Amino acid sequence: MNTYSICGINCTKCEYKEKCGCKGCRESKGIMFWGECKLAKCAIEKKLDHCGLCSNFPCDDLKAFAYDEGEGDNGERIENLRKLIAN
Numbered sequence: 001m002n003t004y005s006i007c008g009i010n011c012t013k014c015e016y017k018e019k020c021g022c023k024g025c026r027e028s029k030g031i032m033f034w035g036e037c038k039l040a041k042c043a044i045e046k047k048l049d050h051c052g053l054c055s056n057f058p059c060d061d062l063k064a065f066a067y068d069e070g071e072g073d074n075g076e077r078i079e080n081l082r083k084l085i086a087n
Contacts, residue, residue, distance in 0.1 A: 008066075008077030
């Protein structure tokens with residue numbers, strides 16, 4: 001399993017992995033336990049391994065998700081993707 005989700009969440013630290021039986025966005029093809037993830041679906045349609053490889057990175061949708069009051073991580077997922085593309 002990849003350590004990071006398509007949008008850059010560190011799956012090994014995600015509380016939903018065990019709590020909700022999340023198999024990850026790649027394996028689930030963007031259909032998550034909570035519904036369809038438009039970020040994952042977008043990257044999958046573009047045949048990208050993750051959002052960091054997109055020419056529009058970071059897009060408004062990714063920024064909105066990363067800084068969402070309830071589910072965001074204060075941009076940590078964007079920084080995770082920046083580290084991935086720097087390597």
